[in-house]
Amino acid sequence: MSPVESDEEDLTRKQRREQAREQRKAMEEAEAAGALRRKRLIQLGSAVAAVVVVVVVILIATGGSSSSGIPKSKSVQTKTANSVQQLIAGIPQSGNVLGSPTAPVTLQYFGDLECPVCKEFTNEALPSIIAKYVRAGKLKIEYRSLSTATSNAEREGAEPAEIFKTQQAAAYAAGKQNKAWNFIETFYREQGEEDSGYVTEKYLQEIAQQVPRLNLAQWTAARSDPAFASEITADAQAANAQGFTGTPSFLIGKTGGAMNQLTYTNSPGEPAFVEEAVEKLLKA
Amino acid sequence: MSARTLRITLIVLATIGLGWATYLTYVHYSGEAPVCSLKGNPCSQVQKSVYSELAGVPVALIGAIGYLVILGTLLIGDDERARFATAALTLGGFGFSLYLTYREVFTLHKICEDCVASAVIMTILMCLSVWRFLRGGETAGAALDDDGGPPVEAGTGVESAAPLGTAS
Numbered sequence: 089m090s091p092v093e094s095d096e097e098d099l100t101r102k103q104r105r106e107q108a109r110e111q112r113k114a115m116e117e118a119e120a121a122g123a124l125r126r127k128r129l130i131q132l133g134s135a136v137a138a139v140v141v142v143v144v145v146i147l148i149a150t151g152g153s154s155s156s157g158i159p160k161s162k163s164v165q166t167k168t169a170n171s172v173q174q175l176i177a178g179i180p181q182s183g184n185v186l187g188s189p190t191a192p193v194t195l196q197y198f199g200d201l202e203c204p205v206c207k208e209f210t211n212e213a214l215p216s217i218i219a220k221y222v223r224a225g226k227l228k229i230e231y232r233s234l235s236t237a238t239s240n241a242e243r244e245g246a247e248p249a250e251i252f253k254t255q256q257a258a259a260y261a262a263g264k265q266n267k268a269w270n271f272i273e274t275f276y277r278e279q280g281e282e283d284s285g286y287v288t289e290k291y292l293q294e295i296a297q298q299v300p301r302l303n304l305a306q307w308t309a310a311r312s313d314p315a316f317a318s319e320i321t322a323d324a325q326a327a328n329a330q331g332f333t334g335t336p337s338f339l340i341g342k343t344g345g346a347m348n349q350l351t352y353t354n355s356p357g358e359p360a361f362v363e364e365a366v367e368k369l370l371k372a
Numbered sequence: 373m374s375a376r377t378l379r380i381t382l383i384v385l386a387t388i389g390l391g392w393a394t395y396l397t398y399v400h401y402s403g404e405a406p407v408c409s410l411k412g413n414p415c416s417q418v419q420k421s422v423y424s425e426l427a428g429v430p431v432a433l434i435g436a437i438g439y440l441v442i443l444g445t446l447l448i449g450d451d452e453r454a455r456f457a458t459a460a461l462t463l464g465g466f467g468f469s470l471y472l473t474y475r476e477v478f479t480l481h482k483i484c485e486d487c488v489a490s491a492v493i494m495t496i497l498m499c500l501s502v503w504r505f506l507r508g509g510e511t512a513g514a515a516l517d518d519d520g521g522p523p524v525e526a527g528t529g530v531e532s533a534a535p536l537g538t539a540s
Contacts, residue, residue: 128505
């Protein structure tokens with residue numbers, strides 16, 4: 089073998105060794121990359137498993153049942169309870185009447201708890217009327233029922249008339265503890281979307297639970313009192329006698345005297361139509 | 373997509389999510405009606421519902437804190453641990469968004485577009501950050517190569533722990 093041939097053979101051997109080293113290195117790198125990828129997938133898998141566990145725990149803790157009503161959050165309920173308290177705390181109540189029994193003027197308010205226009209009147213006009221006249225002992229307001237929005241509402245598994253009676257009896261039953269107005273004010277503040285079927289037993293219970301110091305056992309027992317069904321019928325008859333077909337509708341007059349119809353001119357959210365009528369009766 | 377572009381995209385998304393969740397937290401505490409184009413403002417109904425809070429804490433606030441922490445993991449660096457933290461947190465956020473969407477659709481029967489917007493942001497964040505974690509620093513090296521910098525080896529955990537703005 090010539091020296092040139094020997095050199096060429098050495099070079100080829102060197103190249104082969106180099107190639108083998110590179111292949112080994114490439115394999116090791118591929119293995120390392122594969123191991124890293126597996127490690128990352130395991131880490132992600134663990135994170136996904138932890139997230140699934142947490143979500144399932146939250147689902148179980150917050151209740152898994154479907155409900156057509158939309159119960160309000162605790163902070164909304166607290167806000168509502170505080171605003172209702174601020175509005176009517178310290179004002180005498182008797183049954184469904186808010187205000188001093190000796191107030192010279194009486195306003196009868198025919199409403200449907202599911203009626204959005206009543207909500208507008210209750211939330212926007214009533215606070216001013218209550219502050220100026222009811223708290224001052226000049227006016228008392230009697231809440232009477234008239235089924236409007238509720239009777240138009242479609243329900244699954246319950247007749248609208250029954251729903252109306254149930255929700256109205258729930259309000260009147262709070263009146264047995266002289267807290268009907270707390271119930272009514274809370275209901276209007278948390279009123280749901282019309283025709284959505286939000287008034288469920290759970291919803292009524294939640295409204296009652298927001299009424300401060302309402303004895304829930306007594307309230308529950310009172311709800312089945314047949315006297316409320318008669319009262320609701322009497323309310324409807326009184327409304328029919330006046331020709332009322334919509335809510336809110338009003339009668340106003342001197343306490344113990346003749347009652348006259350009162351209608352709002354612009355918006356039920358503006359208190360002026362009631363305030364002017366009260367002023368007139370106070371001066372008469 | 374270069375590692376830098378991906379990280380900037382994630383930071384922008386997390387910032388938008390943080391802003392949105394902060395707005396919804398403000399709406400929750402102020403009692404104002406949220407911006408909503410749907411009839412009957414279902415967003416307001418959803419955000420005043422019992423499911424708008426978890427153990428007394430508004431879910432919008434939980435979301436804002438979540439976005440803030442995600443943003444933190446994106447800003448501290450671009451190493452293996454930071455990428456995993458971002459991916460794990462966005463997976464958590466995605467799971468939480470799934471829970472809230474379930475409550476909207478199957479319990480309240482309402483769709484809140486504000487909540488859907490946040491869920492969409494979180495879903496995109498999750499997809500991108502999981503992709504970023506799985507591919508590791510490989511493309512970060514490629515990006516540096518593009519810029520003329522030295523190639524970076526994947527999986528060392530220190531390959532690009534530089535703050536954003538430098539060539540990472």
